[in-house]
Amino acid sequence: MAAPAVGRLTPVRIRDRWWVLAAAVTFTSLSILTYLESEEDAFIYYRYAWNMAHGLGWVFNPGEAVEGFSSPLWMLFVGVVQRLGFDLPRAVPLLGILCGALTVVATYALARSAGLDRTGRLASVWGVALAYPLMVWARSGLDTPWYALVLALFVTTYLAAEHPLAAPAAPWVRPLALLLLPLAAASRPEGVLLLLPVMFDRWRCGRDGRGAGRYLAALGLGYGLLLVWRFGTYGSLLPNTGVKIHPEYIWRSSYQLLTFVAYFAGLLWLAPLLAWLRRRLDRRLSFILLVVLTVTVVYQLGVGGDQKWYFRFCVPALPLLMVLFWGSLAALLGERAVRWPAWGRGALTGGLLVVLLTTSLIDMGRVFQTPNALARVAQEWADPYASIEPLPFSDRAHVVMARWIADNLPDGSVVAYGQMGKAPYYALTQGRDIRFIDTLGLTDRTIGQIYSLPSRVEGVVRALRAGDSLSAALSTTRHGLAARLQDYLLRERQPDAIIVETRLAGDLFLASLLASAQFRHDYELVAVVPPGPNPYAAVYARRPTPDP
Numbered sequence: 001m002a003a004p005a006v007g008r009l010t011p012v013r014i015r016d017r018w019w020v021l022a023a024a025v026t027f028t029s030l031s032i033l034t035y036l037e038s039e040e041d042a043f044i045y046y047r048y049a050w051n052m053a054h055g056l057g058w059v060f061n062p063g064e065a066v067e068g069f070s071s072p073l074w075m076l077f078v079g080v081v082q083r084l085g086f087d088l089p090r091a092v093p094l095l096g097i098l099c100g101a102l103t104v105v106a107t108y109a110l111a112r113s114a115g116l117d118r119t120g121r122l123a124s125v126w127g128v129a130l131a132y133p134l135m136v137w138a139r140s141g142l143d144t145p146w147y148a149l150v151l152a153l154f155v156t157t158y159l160a161a162e163h164p165l166a167a168p169a170a171p172w173v174r175p176l177a178l179l180l181l182p183l184a185a186a187s188r189p190e191g192v193l194l195l196l197p198v199m200f201d202r203w204r205c206g207r208d209g210r211g212a213g214r215y216l217a218a219l220g221l222g223y224g225l226l227l228v229w230r231f232g233t234y235g236s237l238l239p240n241t242g243v244k245i246h247p248e249y250i251w252r253s254s255y256q257l258l259t260f261v262a263y264f265a266g267l268l269w270l271a272p273l274l275a276w277l278r279r280r281l282d283r284r285l286s287f288i289l290l291v292v293l294t295v296t297v298v299y300q301l302g303v304g305g306d307q308k309w310y311f312r313f314c315v316p317a318l319p320l321l322m323v324l325f326w327g328s329l330a331a332l333l334g335e336r337a338v339r340w341p342a343w344g345r346g347a348l349t350g351g352l353l354v355v356l357l358t359t360s361l362i363d364m365g366r367v368f369q370t371p372n373a374l375a376r377v378a379q380e381w382a383d384p385y386a387s388i389e390p391l392p393f394s395d396r397a398h399v400v401m402a403r404w405i406a407d408n409l410p411d412g413s414v415v416a417y418g419q420m421g422k423a424p425y426y427a428l429t430q431g432r433d434i435r436f437i438d439t440l441g442l443t444d445r446t447i448g449q450i451y452s453l454p455s456r457v458e459g460v461v462r463a464l465r466a467g468d469s470l471s472a473a474l475s476t477t478r479h480g481l482a483a484r485l486q487d488y489l490l491r492e493r494q495p496d497a498i499i500v501e502t503r504l505a506g507d508l509f510l511a512s513l514l515a516s517a518q519f520r521h522d523y524e525l526v527a528v529v530p531p532g533p534n535p536y537a538a539v540y541a542r543r544p545t546p547d548p
Contacts, residue, residue, distance in 0.1 A: 012112070019122050020108045023129035024101040031097045031135045034367050035377045038089055038384040040398055041308075042141030043421035044443065045069055046089065049082035050428050058233060060420070060443040061435045067239040068420070068443035071143035072226060073186040088425075089384040092141040099145035100138030104129045106152040107319040111326070113159040114284045120326040123349050127322040132360035133263070133310045134318055147188040148316035154180040154194065155291055155320060162201070162211065163284045174214075181215055182222020188316070189239070190299040195219055197290035205283070240448040243441040246304030247453070248474065253305030257297065260311045263359050267352070268321040271328040280331035288324045292317045325356075385426060397529075397536035401499070402426040404529045404539075409434055409497060416495040418504065437495055439485070439509070446492075450484050482509040490518050498523060498540045505538075 047060055048069060056062045058075070069075050081091050107128045111121035128134065137144035157177035160169050181198070184191035195215065202212035227237055234240075246252075261269050272289055275281050281289065296317040306312045329352075354361075367373065385399050402423040405415065409432075416437040417423065427434045441447035449455060459477030460470075468476060486509065489495065498519075500510055513519050524543055528535035 013118065016108070016118060016122065020105055020125055023125045024104045027104050027129040027135065027138075028097055028101045030130075030364065031100060031139050032381075033374070033377055034135060034139070034364065035373050035380065036136060036139050036367075037396065038093070038380065038422075039140035039142060040419060040421035042092065043089070043425040045075055045078045045141065046082075046092070047420075047425045047428060048075060049078045049088060050425065052079050053082040060424070060438075064445070065234045066443055066445045066448070067230060067234045067236070068241060068438070070189060070239070070241050071147070071187050072230070073183065074143035074146050077146070089141070090381060093139050096138045096141055096145045099149045100134055103134070103145060103149045103152055103319060106149055106156065107322060110152050110156040110159075110319055111323045113156045113165070114288065114323050114327055115165055115282070116323065116327055116330070119345070119349055120323075120330060123326050123353060124319070124322040127325075127353060127356055128319050130357050130360055131315075131318055132363045133315050135364075136310045137312060137315050142312075143188060144312055144315055147184070147191070148319065150180060150184045150187050150191075151194075151291075151295065151316050152319040154184050155288060158198070159284050159287065162205070163287070178214060178218040179222075181219050182226075185219060185223050186226050189241075190295045190313070192219070192223065193294045193299060194291065196294050197287060200290060201283070201287050236445075240445060241442055242453060243448040243451045244303065244307075245453045247302055248456075249304030250301065253301045253303070256305045256311065257300050257314070260314045263311070264321075264356050265358065267356055268325045271332065272324050275328035275331045278332065280334075281328065282331070285324060285327045285331065288320050288327075292320050292324065385422070398422045400530050401537055404527070405434065405499075406430045406432050408527070413497060414493065414495045415497045415499065416489060416493070417499040418501060437489070437493055439489070446488055447485060450481055450488065456481065478508055479512075482512050485509055486513050486516060486519075489513070490516070490522065494522075494542065496542050497526075499537050500540065501537045502535055 044060070048058055051057065051059050051062065057065070058067075058079075059065055060068050077095065078088065078092055081095065082088055104125060108121050108125050111124045116124065134145070134148070154177060157173050157180060161174035161177045181194060184194055198215045199212050202208040202215070205211075230239070231237055272281070272285070275285070276289065296314050300313045303313070385402065398419055399422060401419070403426070405423050406427045409415065411433040414435045414437060415423075416439055418439045420436060420438045420440070420443050424434075424436045436443070438444045438447065441451045456477055459480055460473045463473035463476045464470070489498075490513075498513075500514065504510055505514065519540075522542055523540040525538060526541040527539040529537050529539060
């Protein structure tokens with residue numbers, strides 16, 4: 001097949017359902033059997049869920065109401081899993097893999113709503129099922145696979161409701177689309193941006209004010225309820241995770257976006273671009289393109305990218321991009337594709353899939369070539385805290401640090417640390433009463449405010465008004481924020497222990513802290529973890545206060 005036909009709703013064959021099921025099973029199997037270390041940030045969700053299930057509320061530290069997670073809806077799901085008594089580090093990644101498998105199935109429905117023919121639908125499905133980045137994030141325990149599923153379902157139902165290929169659409173389709181819009185907004189921060197392509201599409205379709213009002217009201221009501229809950233629970237209309245927004249890191253976000261484009265040989269973006277330039281995209285494919293540009297490109301560039309690899313902010317758009325690619329290819333080739341012999345169409349489809357997935361297949365191959373790969377997979381599922389090969393600077397070192405904290409610090413300790421995942425959750429599961437100050441600011445309100453975007457902008461503006469150049473203003477602001485954090489930590493919080501990761505010792509804040517006279521006076525080095533010439537972290541304990 002050279003390209004799928006676009007523009008008519010073709011029937012679903014029984015064989016197609018088996019192919020889709022096979023793709024979902026393949027995705028599930030590969031996700032489970034691939035060795036991936038447990039994701040550090042997922043354990044932030046786990047600690048919140050543990051505290052909730054034990055009657056302490058949606059908090060990271062008892063008595064400190066801070067929203068340190070990105071997805072309220074995913075947080076709710078993790079809390080339910082905890083309430084049911086499941087072990088979170090095993091059960092939540094399985095839930096994520098289930099969401100990923102359902103996303104594979106939803107890709108078929110999306111391709112059908114977009115008007116692709118049988119081959120285009122199946123090519124889209126298998127393109128998603130064999131995409132290694134989706135497997136990575138489905139397995140992570142984070143909200144990414146759930147958001148990918150909701151995003152695919154929303155676009156599917158929206159197309160079926162507003163651009164139906166078979167009229168009239170079922171009566172339940174539009175209400176479902178109206179419901180999925182606020183669910184997407186509650187699933188990831190960028191979900192709110194979906195309103196933009198919806199409003200533009202309604203304006204373009206005869207300036208449909210009534211239709212635009214329906215979606216605006218649905219999002220307003222759903223998101224309004226979320227804001228009421230957020231303010232009532234945390235006393236804020238914005239989550240503390242806004243500390244991660246760094247639009248000035250345009251170099252990082254641009255590089256990540258370009259790498260994501262290259263990961264799929266550029267084809268996922270090249271075909272839609274060519275079809276758009278030649279005005280071959282119909283309204284359905286144009287809407288998908290608008291959604292991708294809004295919730296992926298705009299958000300990726302606007303927040304400054306992500307510290308994690310494998311394109312966390314881009315992966316949810318994969319089903320849309322796969323459908324958009326095959327639909328754009330069909331639009332470019334038009335009737336010429338129909339004249340190809342069956343074997344030629346099949347060969348080209350398979351060849352394009354291989355090209356699209358080459359990097360994914362290479363990445364999976366590298367993982368399976370790891371010595372004792374299956375044994376390591378089994379051990380990771382059996383115990384994410386198993387101390388196998390705790391190499392410095394790797395995620396395994398977080399496990400070693402978690403065990404050291406739980407084994408060596410007394411109950412009632414307050415620990416300042418930059419990793420709020422495995423160590424805080426492990427301390428809870430061991431019955432330890434240890435509180436944590438997140439030096440990155442995700443779970444600490446004051447540090448989050450220090451490093452918030454308004455605080456950074458205010459500092460830059462103040463420096464510019466004082467006559468600094470832009471680069472000097474950015475540098476001055478960073479030094480000023482580091483000084484504020486240092487003062488807050490040493491004068492106000494005075495933690496019992498401060499953990500400094502070796503690889504981050506050159507960080508502006510940590511370098512300033514280690515050079516501080518007050519720090520050297522108040523704290524002493526008590527351990528390096530693990531012991532040896534290349535430790536992962538250094539532990540500084542507060543010196544005992546001399547008796548008067």
